[in-house]
Amino acid sequence: MAKYLEILFRQRLRFAVLLLLPVVLGVSAAVVLAGYRATATLRIADPSAIGPSFEPVGWSPNQTPAQNLADNVSQVVKTPAFSQSLSTRLTGSGAVSSGPELQQTLKSTSTGLKAVASGSHFVTLTYTCPHAAVCLAVVSDTIDIFKEEMAAIQQDQATAATTFWSGQLKDAQANLAAAQVELQNYASAHPGTTADAGLSDPQMALLVSNVQLWRGKVTEAQNSLSQAQYLGNASTRFLQIGTAVVDPPHMAGSRFVGDYSSLLPAALVLLVGLAAVAAYIFLLGWADRTAGDPKLLERRLGVPVVATIPKLVGSGGA
Amino acid sequence: MGPVADQAQPIANGSTQLADEVEQVVEETEEVNAGEELSSQFSHSINDALTRRPTLPGFADPRMERINSIGLPPWFIDRCRRAYLSVAFDAAVDCRVLGVTSTAYGEGKTSVAIGIATAMAVDTKKSTLLIECDFANPSFYKFFGITEAGGLSEWLDGGSRLRIVRGAALVPNIYVIPSGAAQGEPARFFYQLVDRNVLDGLRGIFGNVVIDLPPMLNISYGSLACALADRLLIVARSSVTLTADLETIVTRIGKERVSGIVLNGTDQRTPSWLRPLL
Numbered sequence: 001m002a003k004y005l006e007i008l009f010r011q012r013l014r015f016a017v018l019l020l021l022p023v024v025l026g027v028s029a030a031v032v033l034a035g036y037r038a039t040a041t042l043r044i045a046d047p048s049a050i051g052p053s054f055e056p057v058g059w060s061p062n063q064t065p066a067q068n069l070a071d072n073v074s075q076v077v078k079t080p081a082f083s084q085s086l087s088t089r090l091t092g093s094g095a096v097s098s099g100p101e102l103q104q105t106l107k108s109t110s111t112g113l114k115a116v117a118s119g120s121h122f123v124t125l126t127y128t129c130p131h132a133a134v135c136l137a138v139v140s141d142t143i144d145i146f147k148e149e150m151a152a153i154q155q156d157q158a159t160a161a162t163t164f165w166s167g168q169l170k171d172a173q174a175n176l177a178a179a180q181v182e183l184q185n186y187a188s189a190h191p192g193t194t195a196d197a198g199l200s201d202p203q204m205a206l207l208v209s210n211v212q213l214w215r216g217k218v219t220e221a222q223n224s225l226s227q228a229q230y231l232g233n234a235s236t237r238f239l240q241i242g243t244a245v246v247d248p249p250h251m252a253g254s255r256f257v258g259d260y261s262s263l264l265p266a267a268l269v270l271l272v273g274l275a276a277v278a279a280y281i282f283l284l285g286w287a288d289r290t291a292g293d294p295k296l297l298e299r300r301l302g303v304p305v306v307a308t309i310p311k312l313v314g315s316g317g318a
Numbered sequence: 319m320g321p322v323a324d325q326a327q328p329i330a331n332g333s334t335q336l337a338d339e340v341e342q343v344v345e346e347t348e349e350v351n352a353g354e355e356l357s358s359q360f361s362h363s364i365n366d367a368l369t370r371r372p373t374l375p376g377f378a379d380p381r382m383e384r385i386n387s388i389g390l391p392p393w394f395i396d397r398c399r400r401a402y403l404s405v406a407f408d409a410a411v412d413c414r415v416l417g418v419t420s421t422a423y424g425e426g427k428t429s430v431a432i433g434i435a436t437a438m439a440v441d442t443k444k445s446t447l448l449i450e451c452d453f454a455n456p457s458f459y460k461f462f463g464i465t466e467a468g469g470l471s472e473w474l475d476g477g478s479r480l481r482i483v484r485g486a487a488l489v490p491n492i493y494v495i496p497s498g499a500a501q502g503e504p505a506r507f508f509y510q511l512v513d514r515n516v517l518d519g520l521r522g523i524f525g526n527v528v529i530d531l532p533p534m535l536n537i538s539y540g541s542l543a544c545a546l547a548d549r550l551l552i553v554a555r556s557s558v559t560l561t562a563d564l565e566t567i568v569t570r571i572g573k574e575r576v577s578g579i580v581l582n583g584t585d586q587r588t589p590s591w592l593r594p595l596l
Contacts (some may be wrong), residue, residue, distance in 0.1 A: 246577045297561065307401035307578075
């Protein structure tokens with residue numbers, strides 16, 4: 001131990017430089033490998049505020065509003081339309097300057113962009129990337145694109161439902177009209193027969209039943225169409241006004257080392273560097289076979305060291 | 319009393335004692351046998367060199383060179399003091415002979431040897447001899463600002479006079495024998511020094527003898543060189559000397575002969591408040 005410490009102090013300038021090197025490398029690694037994380041928090045209103053039985057289209061009644069919203073966000077960011085919109089926005093704002101960087105950013109959104117429910121009505125949106133400005137732009141743009149995309153999706157779903165129930169209503173109305181014509185023709189052919197004589201005239205009873213059936217179907221289709229139109233409009237409106245940004249996009253962590261994720265590799269670099277310096281000292285000590293430590297010398301030779309004489313300045317020795 | 323003792327003057331604290339010892343050595347050398355002739359000559363030469371000659375008033379002794387200064391800072395010598403005080407010398411021996419070596423050149427061996435000799439001379443007040451025995455790569459002349467030529471190797475090769483240099487004014491009781499000019503075959507000098515017990519002649523003259531030995535790793539005559547000293551210290555340069563090399567020379571010399579390691583050139587950068595926690 002004394003021998004190695006002596007080597008350390010003897011070449012202290014060299015070791016100071018060697019010790020400084022891993023520190024510099026570690027700090028460089030912490031800065032260069034820093035990952036920046038932008039975050040924003042969204043609040044979603046309770047659907048019951050719209051109506052006691054209101055449930056937005058596509059929402060699961062078994063999940064909290066925040067979980068439903070997080071699912072919606074996660075689905076939206078995986079769509080090609082989202083990538084297209086994000087690409088346009090990032091390029092337009094100048095946040096991303098080069099094509100490869102844009103491609104890398106778009107590719108990383110599927111894994112790096114995360115929406116997590118952080119409460120029953122709060123969703124935290126985070127995105128990690130190598131550049132702080134890009135991270136911030138991606139989160140900010142994602143919120144805007146999400147709102148637009150969700151409105152479009154809700155609109156599409158409402159249109160589909162409306163179209164479906166319109167067709168159903170049209171069919172039901174046509175069938176009702178046909179059943180009524182058939183009933184009138186039968187009544188004209190059999191004067192004196194009334195709708196009340198169903199039990200005595202089975203044919204009359206069947207025709208009346210048909211009319212009633214299609215009348216019910218028409219009513220059902222009208223109700224469903226109204227409901228679909230209401231839900232479509234309400235859902236779109238709900239997501240537009242019920243989703244609020246309570247915590248605007250901002251950078252989390254330090255300015256220089258980002259989200260601290262680079263500290264681990266930096267610590268590893270530092271440790272490896274220090275280990276290399278220690279190994280170098282050990283190597284020097286191991287390779288040094290000269291007499292230096294009186295105790296070691298006495299132990300090895302079995303002869304006492306009777307005096308140690310400091311270096312005589314200017315002595316050439318003889 | 320011989321001529322050496324007659325002319326001996328107090329040159330430092332204990333100089334009278336030195337003169338007596340020199341005379342005693344001279345008397346003893348007359349009794350040496352033929353095999354110890356070189357040892358006797360060495361003692362004679364030492365005595366001759368140490369003897370002061372009458373000089374003209376106002377003139378320095380022409381035969382005794384002097385070092386201007388040791389050139390090492392006090393704290394360095396104090397650390398060297400710590401090293402020699404840790405060495406367990408035989409209490410019964412009057413003269414302590416300490417060898418300083420290293421694994422290779424450039425580890426501060428000679429500086430530490432000079433520092434230890436200085437500390438011993440200052441502390442013990444005894445005459446202390448510092449001998450350079452690194453014949454292949456002499457360096458005392460650089461440290462002390464003296465000429466390279468003329469020294470132990472030349473004297474061993476049959477030179478007439480052993481060159482001995484006296485310490486600086488602050489440490490007058492230290493004497494230095496340089497090895498002389500660089501020699502190609504240093505092993506033969508060690509052979510002569512060891513085989514003929516040349517350094518034994520010094521034991522009666524000097525209280526302390528510090529020998530600057532050659533680096534041990536790449537020489538074949540290491541055992542000869544080490545035989546000159548009673549105790550050995552190995553100098554290693556911090557962050558330069560390989561532990562394996564130290565291990566090699568400790569094994570080669572023998573762990574029981576090595577009194578310790580002097581770790582030179584340490585430059586600890588770990589804060590002092592942190593060291594006790596480790």
